[in-house]
Amino acid sequence: MIEVHELTKRYGRTTAVNGLTFTVRPGHVTGFLGPNGAGKSTTLRMILGLNAPTSGTVTVGGQVFRDRPRGLRQVGALLDAHDVHGGRSAAAHLSALAHSNRIPAARVARVLEEVGLTAAARRRIGGFSLGMKQRLGIATALLGDPPVLLFDEPLNGLDPEGVLWVRGLFQRLAAEGRTVFVSSHLMSEMENTADHLVVIGRGELIADESLAAFSARGNRLSVTVRTPDAERLAPLLTAEGAAVRHEDERTLSVTGLPADRIGELAFQHRVLLQELATQAASLERAFMELTADRAEFLAGDPR
Incomplete structure (x- = not known):
């Protein structure tokens, strides 16, 4: 169990993480999500004792890691697949870690087989591809x-x-x-994992909260409307x-009004509709709605 309290x-005047409190429990795959610059990597490094917190506590299994x-007998981690000695072989890299952590040498061959790197x-x-380095990082964990x-x-490079x-x-x-904590920006994978x-x-x-509860935050159904007369239809809606x-220029995303009512209004005002489709809620929609004002970097309007 990971307990963050x-x-x-802080780095000078910059606050990277501010008063975070959460618990990662065993028996679940817990996704760790946030926009770029949200503080995810800093939090992971503090969990592993690589960065010291300015204040607050974080423990793994009731102890500071x-x-x-x-x-490595307590926590396995993959933070950066490139952070390895390129001149070593995969077996030598894992063997050195096994020796320093008093892990049986037989584990090296076992984890290489589990991640599909026996032949390498x-x-x-x-000389490894990024995908192979990711597999080696998972073997290390x-x-x-x-x-x-x-x-x-x-999942980078896989x-x-x-x-x-x-x-x-x-x-x-x-x-x-086991306690499994996964930081990712891939909404589709978090939805599946x-x-x-x-x-x-x-x-x-x-x-x-649970994946289901979080996804339900974005459960307002939206309707995609495509029309060559979007500028006239929008104020009517x-x-x-x-x-x-x-x-x-031709596509509207509408919430708060069902598709049949939108169709009626378009008919009454002689607006041609080329598409009228109800969109189901998704994890990505909920994530974008809840983090819209928390992103550090926002793209400007290209027009």
Whole structure:
């Protein structure tokens, strides 16, 4: 279990993490989401004792992680797949870590097989693709057979088969009763993998709840309307109490008004409709709605 209480990290006048409190429980895949600059990586580094908090506490299994000997037996982590010695082979890299953490040497071959790198065990890591480095990073996290696992953007560089494999791996690890904490910007993967979410923005907690509960936050059905007369239709819909957003010159996204009523209004005012489609709620929609004012970097209007 990971317990974060009032965790704060400041760099001079910049507050990267501000009073975060949440718990990551065993038996679940917990997704860690937030816009760029939200403080996710800083939080993960404080969990692992790589950065010291300005205030607050974070414990793993009831203890501060940096105080634990032979850490790989307690927590496995993938933070940066490139952070390895390119001149070493995969087997040598894992063997050195196993020796320093008093992990049986047999675990090296076992985890290499589990991540699909047995054939590349003697190859130098410098020649690995990004996907292979991601697999090696996952092997490193699994090496000590730990009860707690942290992964930062573990799907970068993986092909579709690799994505399916990682999805199944995380779910299996959670089913074994382990604590699995996954930071990712891929909403579709969190929808398919996680069953609980911790969402932050600008270093502050936005949500700590089940995937279903979070997705339900964005459950307002929207209707996509495509028409060559969008400028005339939009105020008609607004007058009926709808919220209207222009996706482009011909496309409107409408909430607060059902598709049949939109169709009636268009017919009454002789507005040609080329598309009228109700859109279901999604995790991505809920995420965008809740973090819209918490993103550090916002793209400007290109027009």
